Amino acid sequence: MSERLFGIHGAALELRSQRMGLLTSNIANAATPGYKARDIDFAAALAAKTSGAGTDQALAGNTLYRIPTMDSADGNTVELANEQLAFAENAVAYSATLSFVQGKVDTVKRALKGE
Amino acid sequence: MPQSNPQTLNIFTLAQRGMSAQMVRMNAAASNLANAGSVAGSEAEAYRPLRPTFEAELDRASGLTGVRVTSVSPSDIAPIRRHDPGHPLADANGDVWEAPVDETGEMVEIMESARQYQNLVEALQTAKQLMLETMRSK
Numbered sequence: 425m426s427e428r429l430f431g432i433h434g435a436a437l438e439l440r441s442q443r444m445g446l447l448t449s450n451i452a453n454a455a456t457p458g459y460k461a462r463d464i465d466f467a468a469a470l471a472a473k474t475s476g477a478g479t480d481q482a483l484a485g486n487t488l489y490r491i492p493t494m495d496s497a498d499g500n501t502v503e504l505a506n507e508q509l510a511f512a513e514n515a516v517a518y519s520a521t522l523s524f525v526q527g528k529v530d531t532v533k534r535a536l537k538g539e
Numbered sequence: 540m541p542q543s544n545p546q547t548l549n550i551f552t553l554a555q556r557g558m559s560a561q562m563v564r565m566n567a568a569a570s571n572l573a574n575a576g577s578v579a580g581s582e583a584e585a586y587r588p589l590r591p592t593f594e595a596e597l598d599r600a601s602g603l604t605g606v607r608v609t610s611v612s613p614s615d616i617a618p619i620r621r622h623d624p625g626h627p628l629a630d631a632n633g634d635v636w637e638a639p640v641d642e643t644g645e646m647v648e649i650m651e652s653a654r655q656y657q658n659l660v661e662a663l664q665t666a667k668q669l670m671l672e673t674m675r676s677k
Contacts, residue, residue: 437673441669442602444550444665444666444669445549445550445553445601445602445603446602446603447662448550448553448554448603448659448662448666449553449603449604449605450604451557451655451658451659451662452553452554452556452557452560452604452605452606452659453557453593453595453604453606454655454658455560455561455564455593455606455651455652455655456593456594456595456606457593458595459595459604462604483602487602504655504658508658508661511662511665512665515665515669518669519669519672522669522672522673
């Protein structure tokens with residue numbers, strides 16, 4: 425039922441939230457020697473999730489290491505500006521997805537009320 | 540300080556740990572700055588700049604990676620030997636040992652640490668706001 429009502433937005437919201445955690449991990453480890461930054465290939469993860477995989481499964485195969493523009497001496501691959509950008513983009517996308525979900529809910533509520 | 544917490548990480552605990560790690564780093568740099576120019580009577584007694592060691596801590600349950608400080612240890616830079624026979628702490632040769640603190644380096648360390656702390660606060664605020672929006676949606 426919820427699948428038919430919310431389409432991909434339910435899955436997208438969950439993945440966006442997971443990605444937010446992952447990007448915060450990168451930001452938190454900006455100064456940890458040897459830390460390798462990771463990110464989700466969002467399109468691939470969403471495709472996996474909508475074709476029936478669980479969230480963990482969808483993330484496992486599509487969480488990739490970031491390729492740094494410039495190598496740092498201590499092996500850390502976090503580039504703060506990029507991580508902040510990705511975080512901001514992800515937050516906006518989360519908001520957008522959330523408003524789609526809200527729109528769907530409003531539609532159903534109006535239908536129920538017979539407006 | 541090394542401690543492993545069995546609690547599952549979420550975005551709030553993650554940011555909190557990152558922030559406390561940055562606090563440790565900032566305190567170490569501040570104590571280095573405070574001891575810049577301090578003088579000792581022997582090489583062994585001289586102040587050595589402190590450096591925290593960060594380590595990534597993966598939480599398999601949530602897929603998040605926190606950060607923790609494994610140790611705060613003195614660096615092995617040799618103290619600066621200075622000939623100053625008039626100094627009250629001078630040894631038999633008339634030498635004193637000065638703390639080898641790079642003040643500019645410590646300032647940079649503090650600024651970088653403050654920036655990263657700020658980044659975590661920002662991330663936390665955004666996450667909190669999004670969560671509230673999600674909860675309020677009716």
